[in-house]
Amino acid sequence: MQAKLNTLRPSGVALAVASTLALCTTDAFAAQSVVRGTVGGAYFTSPVFADIAAASSGSSTVASVYSGAKVCFDLNDNGVCDSGEPFTTTGADGSFALTSKSIAPLVAEISTSATNNGKPVTSRNVFRVKQDQIASSTVSPFLPAAVDITPLSTEVARAVENDGVSFTQAVNNLAQRIGVSSADVLKAPTNVTNPSELTAVLKESVIDTGRFELAAKFVDRGDTVGELRGNFDCPNVASFDATNANSCPASDQATVGIKAAQNWAMNLEGIPRYDYVFLIIEENESLNSLKDNADIPYINALLDNGSQFYNYYSTGHPSEPNYLALGSADDWGQTGDEAIPYPAITGVRANLSNAVDAKGLGWRHYEGSLWPSPAGTMANTGASSWNAKTGGAFFDNPAETSILGNDSSTYGSSLVAKKHNTVVWFADVTAQPNFLANERSIAGTGTDLDGNPIPYGFTTSTSPLTDGNGAVSTGNWDNALQNYATSNNIKSWWTNNTQPWTQDQFKLDLASGDIGNYNVIVPDQDDDMHNLKPNARADYWAKNVIAKIQSSAIWKDPTKRVAIVVTFDEGESATTACCGWNPQRSGNAASQPVQVAADGTVSTVSGVTGNESFNGAAYSSPYANGNHGHGVTLFGVTTNQQVLGTAPHGHYDTDYYSHFSFVRTVQDMFGLADPGQPSTYMNRSKYTETFIQQNATLLPEFANTANPHFDGVRAMNHVYQFPAGVSRVVAAGGVTAPVSTGPDSDQVNLWATK
């Protein structure tokens, strides 16, 4: 059957008699229709997360078909198989054939009584096909058009309905975005024969299937527009936050049908789906030390030309708790750096790396000036214990006098700080089979991907490092480390010692397109402002890395959505925090994080143990020592949609956000959580204002708050509008925002793609 389907599909079916096409597309009910095809997609086997490698496994995906799915002509185009609409049920091979007196879109309702790949469907889903897709495959209304109903055909339908593009444009855009031919992008994966195209179609199928499962839930639960667009004052929180609460207008209280729900599923809490995010984490600066600082002109230009958040709070001090927070929306009670014994976080704990993996997406962690270290070896005596624990990945470095930088200084100890890592702390991440493959090197030197030099070009008088000739020593160690690796024939751990060590694997990955969907980038401690404070060297490092991203094919492709975030781990010398993190308010330590069971039962997470800073003393109630936050720092965003397309830029948002808010935003961006189910947001990122109010007894640190809005986590969507007369909390480390009382000048979503 597949062979026959394929013969029907050749682009030649563009034979698709022009007159028939015209009739079909211009008058919905002028022509009858016959269709046949497959309801197909992907069967995704989730990774198994455990804190030992022997119990862990990665994910897998195979092409699959849905048996027992109800397929109908959706005569009234409401996304539902209504009574009276022609329907059939897919056979064991996922196939269907159906005819209708009137051509109309197709809907496949996949209930939990259907099977996928022969296994029960666990969450209801709805796939769709636009009428135009049928028309484009129609040779005669008296012969069947070959039409597969898939997650990707549904995504095309959603795009046509919401993105202002034609059917043809939507198909071509999707094909280009995932790197397959337009002829193959709408085929059921079981009909895709090109191996690389099949891989791409399967990955997109897994992503879309997950998103559209959410959409079905939105409908089945009766979720409101307010919930879906991230109005955190819906349902109305005015009863306990009369001063700050926005209204929950009737439009936000309305429920949605499946078609609207599928679009919300691609814009969870108002955060658009992105394909690639690059998070660059710098060190230890308050916003007021960075904003308009002449020593970092490039980063300030990014803020001005892109988008910036004025009240973004770090969550602790020193560094490590913040990296943990950026990786998982909790610091797990860690109040110091480099917890020993490793790993710091035992058990299976929710974190972004595993959450991304669990949805069929990919992550990477790129670290600057990495010490060349093959997997499975002890690269350095002093660090051998750590190195062994991480499988050979060496996130600290020895003091190596033979490595001389551009300025002839030696490669000092701990230039690379293992504490500056959002991933390595989690036992259930390092136990995953893909862990070593995802931890890679990055350099701040060299040309962009087109071979163009990235000019230094700064003229400030405070450049802190020179090579003796007046030039700043950017990328100080990269060449020396590469030479060392080459001379000693060192292989890279991320290739399991099969390929030579490369000091800038990031650039190679950008060139090949083999990049994570979520990429965390950490410079060394000279390049991240940790050792040298705001300076042109750090500014250049960011410029160099961003130039490489912006010269890559993925950035230049407008069908792909790419965001670059620059932020800092912590502010300076302040103990304020917002947004899900407010320990020791009114004398209360932070409680253990709260979890929500499948039946809705809320309880504190048990078994979290921690270690006191540096001295290694274990304590049973880690949050008793709780971090207080470390004030406001910089958070800027630039996207390729701003540069290539029509996405707004140059806007700001003065609402309160924290690392926890960013983690929530990432979960929305990649479809990792369900806005209708607080339990699906990891750790403290679920602490919305409403959630805190509803679980007050479990969250004593928020008791007697004067500003519940300040305390709550929300996606960074700029939906909240400060009521007239309401002033901002004066932020430690912050700067005077363009507006300090009442609404911002606009409510533009800084992640908007158009």
Next chain:
Amino acid sequence: MKFLIKAAVLAAALGASTLASATTFDFSYSFTDGQELTGSLEGTLNGTTISNISDISMALNGTSMSGGVGPLQVVSWNTSKTAFDDTVPATISTVGAQNNFGIADVDMATSTSSDYFFSYVNDPKVGGVNALAANFLVTDAKGNNPQAFDFTGEGAWKIAPVPLPAALPLLLSGLGLFSIGRRRLAK
């Protein structure tokens, strides 16, 4: 004498036409899922090909396809044009795999909608076997219009002249006329 000759010629003609090619044919297509399309038509058989087709009637699962826009008509599927084609007379084959035609209450070459139809096409350009029928004027117990499809394998196609019981009266009547003529001659 003249009458006798005329009667003899008529009887011979009738007998000859009945024996060489039938005017009326019964046909059926049994879909692989068990559904059945049946019907009859008039035409001229030459080898395995029936031409000059007219007076078509059809039923799907015993339900007559009637009451549509117009009388049932047949058009050919043109494998060169990859389209139904009403510019050349349609033919039907007694061999199922050689069929390329469609029957509907409209001209399938120019219309985009019918009340009922039967397509029987064997063309690699459209995936090989395409046998399908639907009746949009009827609703079945599930609320659907009756419809049947064969794409992955071909069902059983039969078409044959209406058997003797139908032709015999013609022959007998011819012989009767001949007999009457002979008696008149004898008188």
